[in-house]
Amino acid sequence: MSTPPRVRPDTINRLVNSVYPGLALLAGMQLDVFTPLADGPKDAPTLAGEMGVRPELLDTVLYALASSGLLTTEHGRFANTPEADRFLVRGSKSYIGSNHEVFADLWSAALRTADTVRAGAPQAKHDFAAMSPDALRSFFRGLDAAARASARKLRRDFDFAGSRHLLDVGGGSGGIAVDMCRAFPELHATVADLPTVTPITAEFIEEAELGDRIDTLACNVVEEAPVPPPGPCDVAVLRAFVQVLSVEDAASALANVGRALAPGGRIYIMGRMLDDSRLGPPESVAFNFVFINIYDDGRAYTESEHREWLAAAGFRDIERFRIGEGNSIMTAVKG
Ligand SMILES: C[S@@+](CC[C@H](N)C(=O)[O-])C[C@H]1O[C@@H](n2cnc3c(N)ncnc32)[C@H](O)[C@@H]1O
Helix, strand or coil, rough: CCCCCCCCCHHHHHHHHHHHHEEEEEHHHHHCCHHHHHHHHEEEEHHHHCCCHHHHHHHHHHHHHHHCCCCCCCCCCCECCCCHHHHHHCCCCCCCCHHHHHHHHHHHHHHHHHHHHCCCCCCCCCCCCCCCCHHHHHHHHHHHHHHHHHHHHHHHCCCCCCCCEEEEECCCCCCHHHHHHHHHHCCCCEEEECCCCCCHHHHHHCCCCCCEEEEEEECCCCCCCCCCCCCEEEEEECCCCCHCHHHHHHHHHHHHHHHCCCCCCCCEEEEEEEEECCCCCHHHHHHHHHHHHHHHCCCCHHHHHHHHHHHHEEEEEEEEEEEEECCCEEEEEEE
């Protein structure tokens, strides 16, 4: 009689243990340990002294970050890796350390998944129309660095040289508009968002000193076309926007964005997009855990769903590009 193969809890153990390095990163970003290390290697007591915290607690975080590959350690002194230096040091051009506010928000929402499924409704709901100005400010500050990084990605991969008027739809902080206008001096931009959000958007634009080239437009894009003066735009970018809407609202919003684009204008949808199998990319499949906890209907939608909405809205030449971490860019031309 053959013995059945021994089944071990390997997958379970792997999944359980994979959570902690991310939490160490979150703590490192929240404590901003990487910025003081930009001057050079330091031991835990020196760094703790500069930060005003207890060294025996801080060094736990430092060793966890070293074990994950974001710090190195030699003779008890810690140093940033090139990756940490580039992305996690405040003031660096590619700084994304401020994303910790969003990570903490989204990960704590994901912890409510069983409650949400039992209750049949999101238990950590984000209602952009009802959030306080402070909550909106903090949420968008957390997203802003990633929005600007997405704009850099767009600029690297697509040609915007001849573009004149860019519409940043559901733009939040306006990070896409700000980065694009900085890169292209001839470009004008409009950030369209809900009326509760655009006053916060205006603060970010003011801070970027681009008030003369970027306008805001208070508009519910599901209900009306976001056409800014003097008329239709030639580029629309929708980052992390379609995924906050229901199926019906996404179709309606894309039809309205179509109305705000001149014929030949191009739309870029950036964000979480599922393969039609719904099994990948794995990061987007997992991110749907966040969506069901924070939105009534928002989800990562499939490539085919996006294609259908765009075709129905009069777009042609629809193409999808995968850009890593489960994100995609879908682009199309207004017919
Ligand atoms: C997840 S945030 C993304 C913000 C920004 N695009 C970014 O990537 O940082 C979603 C944005 O969509 C906006 N939004 C949601 N529903 C909207 C609607 N019906 N019309 C206009 N904007 C909307 C929200 O106010 C919010 O700014």
